[in-house]
Amino acid sequence: MAELDDPEPGPGEVLVRVHTAAVNYPDVLIAANRYQVSAPLPFIPGSEFAGVVTALGPGVPGPAVGSPVAGAVLSGAFAEQVVAPVAALRSIPDGLDMVHAAAFHVTYTTAYHALVTVGGATAGEWVAVLGAAGGVGSAVVDVATRLGLRVIAAASSEQRLGVARELGAEAGIDYAREDLKARIRELTGGPGAHLVIDPVGGDHAEVALRALRRAGRFVTVGFADGGIPRIPLNLVLLKNLVVRGFEARTIRWEDPDAATAAELALAGMVRAGMRPLVSEVHPLSEVAAALTAVAERRTSGKIVLEMTGESR
Incomplete structure (x- = not known):
């Protein structure tokens, strides 16, 4: 764990205060440099997160500061703040709290x-x-x-x-x-x-x-x-x-119509009661143990990391 300077969003980017981040198997592969693409060094692991928008980069019209969002990036999510392309963010379907929002998309x-x-x-x-x-x-x-x-x-x-x-x-x-x-x-x-x-x-x-x-x-x-x-x-x-x-x-640029159809269908399932299976919730300080559990396939559903107590 380390303290870093606050990141700043550039053109086309948004700064998000991360509340929760999900641990996925590709995070293990990226950390080991065995994924299909390599993350430029040095990098913070983590790809999937949920939080609140805190700043917009130059020329970015929204989402508004204070909006709850979920997103996915190649790396950077296992931190209190993450900069993400605005196209990588999604609104959180009604009915999902921050823990389940991070585990969903x-x-x-x-x-x-x-x-x-x-x-x-x-x-x-x-x-x-x-x-x-x-x-x-x-x-x-x-x-x-x-x-x-x-x-x-x-x-x-x-x-x-x-x-x-x-x-x-x-x-x-x-x-x-x-x-x-x-x-x-x-x-x-x-x-x-x-x-x-x-x-x-x-x-x-x-x-x-x-x-x-x-x-x-x-x-x-x-x-x-x-x-x-x-x-x-x-x-x-x-x-x-x-x-x-x-x-x-x-998928979003190869078949945008299919991506939109999937979001609408899944939002409907969430309204009907669907929730992702979250088997464990850990503080960020236990990220190594969480990655190890996923690497060894000892988990059911998803493990979620909490950055603060705000997600509950």
Whole structure:
């Protein structure tokens, strides 16, 4: 921990007094310089935050000073103040406090786009979710259930499967003990899942791909396992499968209409009672322990850091 000079927003930027910040697996990768892009050194870790606008950079018309906002940046969120591009900020959906606002945007927009924008999910379909108790996985289970999908949760222990069932999963598979492919086919009555959402990667990815029915869809959103799978393309060819990826940082300029549709849909779900799963809340001084817990995949849902007592 260190005391630094107060940052100042430049053109197109906003200064935010951070109340809370969520810990995501990419924060671990960025700190280890194993993410898809590198943060310029030196940097403060942390990407997802919620707080209040305290200053606007030159020429920035809003949001107004004093407005509550949530945002995402490559780095800088694990601090009492953060400078962010105005385009990286979002209003906080009605019904979310600062703790849940910090945990909401990245994982829930990823979940919605993976399911709908990229995955083409429709009500009644079977979706298998890998890492179903983690930050992204739990959000996928939550959103998928609310969209009327039949969710098969896959996780590494019965305790973590219990978390997914509480979020609405219809069935669970402990892939530390059970045959993932055989169980998906058994649960779906033989043909397999319509859709797989995979934020984990590693050895289970190909197995889940093999458990898709003909013309099924596989969406990759991350590699929390640490291993990037190599998929035999003959599997894709023989069953007429679709394999797609989703990268959350680029959706707003690649498909702004889809980004707006996701925000509206998710805001409606929040009004209906949806809240992100926050399993732990820590002071900023415990950031190293929080990052370690996420790196070792010992958490369910999200860990949130509080900068002050103002978020409660």
